[in-house]
Amino acid sequence: MTRRILLQRLLLILGIDLAGLMRSRSAHAVNAASLPDPAVFDPPLKTETLSRAEMGDLIAFAEVLVEGRRLTLAERKYLVEHIEERTKRTTGYLALYQLTVSTLRRLVGRRFGSLEISKRIDLVARHRLGTAQVWPGEDLGPFPEGMRAIRTRAVPDLIGGYYGSPAGWAVVGYTTFPGRCEDLTRYVRAES
Amino acid sequence: METEVCIVGAGAAGGILAWELARRGVRVVILESGPRHDFRQRREYVRRYLKHENPWRTPLRELDRHTVGGATPYHLEWRRARGVGGSTLHWEGYALRLHADDFRLRSLYGIADDWPISYQDLEPYYAGAENALGVAGAADDPWASPRSTPFPLPPFPFSYTDRLFAPACRSLGIAFHHMPQARNSVDYGGRPQCRACGTCHVCPTGAKASVDLTHIPQAEATGNALVLTGATVLRLDVDRSGQASAAVYARPDKVERRLTARVFVIAAGAVETARLLLLSTAPAFPDGLANRSGLVGKLFMSHPSLEVTGRASEKVYPYRIGFSTAMSRQFAVERGRATHGAFFLEFMNSAGPTPDQIAVASDQWGEALRKQVREEFGRRLGIRIYCEQLPDRANAVSLNTRVRDYYGNPAPHLQQNVGSYERQALDEAKEVVGKILAAMGLTDIRPSSLMFAAHQIGTHRMGADPGTSVVDANLRAHDVPNLYLVGSGCFVTASSSPPTLTIAALAIRAAEHIAVRLRSAGHAAPGRSLHDNEPITSLQHEDLTLSARE
Numbered sequence A: 001m002t003r004r005i006l007l008q009r010l011l012l013i014l015g016i017d018l019a020g021l022m023r024s025r026s027a028h029a030v031n032a033a034s035l036p037d038p039a040v041f042d043p044p045l046k047t048e049t050l051s052r053a054e055m056g057d058l059i060a061f062a063e064v065l066v067e068g069r070r071l072t073l074a075e076r077k078y079l080v081e082h083i084e085e086r087t088k089r090t091t092g093y094l095a096l097y098q099l100t101v102s103t104l105r106r107l108v109g110r111r112f113g114s115l116e117i118s119k120r121i122d123l124v125a126r127h128r129l130g131t132a133q134v135w136p137g138e139d140l141g142p143f144p145e146g147m148r149a150i151r152t153r154a155v156p157d158l159i160g161g162y163y164g165s166p167a168g169w170a171v172v173g174y175t176t177f178p179g180r181c182e183d184l185t186r187y188v189r190a191e192s
Numbered sequence B: 001m002e003t004e005v006c007i008v009g010a011g012a013a014g015g016i017l018a019w020e021l022a023r024r025g026v027r028v029v030i031l032e033s034g035p036r037h038d039f040r041q042r043r044e045y046v047r048r049y050l051k052h053e054n055p056w057r058t059p060l061r062e063l064d065r066h067t068v069g070g071a072t073p074y075h076l077e078w079r080r081a082r083g084v085g086g087s088t089l090h091w092e093g094y095a096l097r098l099h100a101d102d103f104r105l106r107s108l109y110g111i112a113d114d115w116p117i118s119y120q121d122l123e124p125y126y127a128g129a130e131n132a133l134g135v136a137g138a139a140d141d142p143w144a145s146p147r148s149t150p151f152p153l154p155p156f157p158f159s160y161t162d163r164l165f166a167p168a169c170r171s172l173g174i175a176f177h178h179m180p181q182a183r184n185s186v187d188y189g190g191r192p193q194c195r196a197c198g199t200c201h202v203c204p205t206g207a208k209a210s211v212d213l214t215h216i217p218q219a220e221a222t223g224n225a226l227v228l229t230g231a232t233v234l235r236l237d238v239d240r241s242g243q244a245s246a247a248v249y250a251r252p253d254k255v256e257r258r259l260t261a262r263v264f265v266i267a268a269g270a271v272e273t274a275r276l277l278l279l280s281t282a283p284a285f286p287d288g289l290a291n292r293s294g295l296v297g298k299l300f301m302s303h304p305s306l307e308v309t310g311r312a313s314e315k316v317y318p319y320r321i322g323f324s325t326a327m328s329r330q331f332a333v334e335r336g337r338a339t340h341g342a343f344f345l346e347f348m349n350s351a352g353p354t355p356d357q358i359a360v361a362s363d364q365w366g367e368a369l370r371k372q373v374r375e376e377f378g379r380r381l382g383i384r385i386y387c388e389q390l391p392d393r394a395n396a397v398s399l400n401t402r403v404r405d406y407y408g409n410p411a412p413h414l415q416q417n418v419g420s421y422e423r424q425a426l427d428e429a430k431e432v433v434g435k436i437l438a439a440m441g442l443t444d445i446r447p448s449s450l451m452f453a454a455h456q457i458g459t460h461r462m463g464a465d466p467g468t469s470v471v472d473a474n475l476r477a478h479d480v481p482n483l484y485l486v487g488s489g490c491f492v493t494a495s496s497s498p499p500t501l502t503i504a505a506l507a508i509r510a511a512e513h514i515a516v517r518l519r520s521a522g523h524a525a526p527g528r529s530l531h532d533n534e535p536i537t538s539l540q541h542e543d544l545t546l547s548a549r550e
Helices: A018-027 A052-066 A073-089 A093-108 A117-126 A144-163 A166-171 A184-188 B012-022 B039-050 B105-109 B119-133 B162-171 B216-221 B269-279 B355-361 B366-376 B420-439 B500-520
Strands: B002-008 B028-031 B067-069 B225-228 B232-238 B244-250 B256-266 B304-311 B326-328 B343-347 B380-387 B396-404 B410-415 B443-447 B483-485
Touching (some): A052 A073, A052 A093, A052 A117, A052 A144, A073 A093, A073 A144, A073 A166, A093 A144, A144 A166, A144 B355, A166 B366, B002 B012, B002 B500, B012 B028, B012 B119, B012 B216, B012 B500, B119 B500, B162 B380, B162 B420, B216 B225, B232 B256, B232 B269, B256 B500, B269 B396, B269 B410, B304 B420, B380 B420, B420 B443
Parallel strands (some): B002 B256, B028 B225, B067 B410
Antiparallel strands (some): B232 B244, B244 B256, B304 B380, B304 B443, B326 B343, B343 B380, B396 B410
């Protein structure tokens, strides 16, 4: 499943631990200068990003998918963070998002984000764009490659990104959730 | 480079051993294959973990190559961590002692083999390990073996869901008690109280004990311990007298280096320790170092595991802490274990799908999706089962010469099958758990598929007979007098309990033995203790013969 494709790169630099070395050098005849330089194994982050207009269209599509309403600025921010991280860190997502935006524009004949929310909802319903499942032999319309990519890859990715964010936890009534440290006693009682 | 003791691996066993030796004045070098994970990066690691990434994965991917086989393959991904801290970086923190019966399966039930030491032998070291790691618990486990000391920290209170499980267990006559854990219920050891971050796989506060926080820095602070990271040991060399003479290691530049020492300790986990021994062939050891018994790599075990969940009519508020607070050891001891395998029950505080999992699995979108997530979330309760796996020679770690690691060495191959003994225990456990969940009024009760805990056990087991074991009761290799193999690989049987506290206790005990050997040769000086809590010494050092080198 698309959203299960794991991000692959750690940023760690593997090298000698100079702090530990300095602490212990009095006890050991080890010359830090004689040790090789740390080696970097991770590829650099990708610098190419979506344009502002592309991001606007993608968010306009995502807010229809995840809530069916205009999101607040804070909610949109979580989506933007998710999209930016994907494009920077995982190969293929920039192209997927760009294909999504261009396919939507071709469907509408103009920028998707320029449509009112009600029209966007109608369009998503009419073209079954919110449904990740594609049936064998299903007619995907005039842009089948883009439609397939949207439904099978972009839709689960955007939905997963949103509902995995604080906005998603807010939907189920949690203001604290995994990754946000707080009150140790909360777990012993029901939520109010 | 030369040192007194070379330790391979900076995880639970190696880290604790390093501290125990360094504080006694023994000079130690730890060769750690992975990096030192900067504690300040843990917030970033949490973020990655929440994105379903494994943040502890080594940057040098080719180091972790391995292959699996057997009917129930055991994969290592997510089940081990390479780096300073080892698997304590990502463990759940459950810190249970084994039961006295776990050491005597042959004597009591006629199955498997007895350990060469008893619970009573290990008890003082358990106490020391609990103090050093900071174990929170209560003496409410009716099936726990006797303790000489109280838990150092008070238990975590039972959770909201525990109070749903408890009456059902009571009605069925099933014991329900606190889960001991190496996690701060109050500030302890310079580390803060747990703040319920819910991501114990990465503890962002340091409330969960891990030896990169509890032992390694203290060992380094003595001035007697040095940790070399990114230093992968490729083989151990032996001299003509049959003693280990050097650890040959390389850093990512692949240049071979040698570290000589008086004593070598391999503490790289059950898989990598066995692999390193098998890689270290010599004319005197054509089948691998310390492998005259032919048992290195054999008798691999883990804990076959299942989760059984059911749907509640009311919300049960999961995912507010990342660990469980209650368990039952009732089915793990004092039963006919010849025919009834041991299992223990973990009453889960978090079960069922998270909001994103519900959303992605849904075929809804928009307002309907939101409603579905809201309605579905927080309605499942679950119990996790850990089952004892008996030792079986067919389950083994071997070398796969067709797959090579970063340094060109054969990768480990793990062969794993779950036998009828374990399957019957799992079936019984599912039945017990099903009754508990049904008594709670849950519906849609479903077991997961078979899983394995992140516990790798066996592969260089201890024993008195060099023909049927690899190390002796002090974890010294029968075949190589200055080589020790420390960690869960030395366990004779697996019990159903998590292994880490026993790893820690055995490491303390082995360190004591090594220090006595070195001290008698005039090498070590008196030291100091962690948290001013010296483990009680009950070990009889029956063999203090030092090598010619010493």
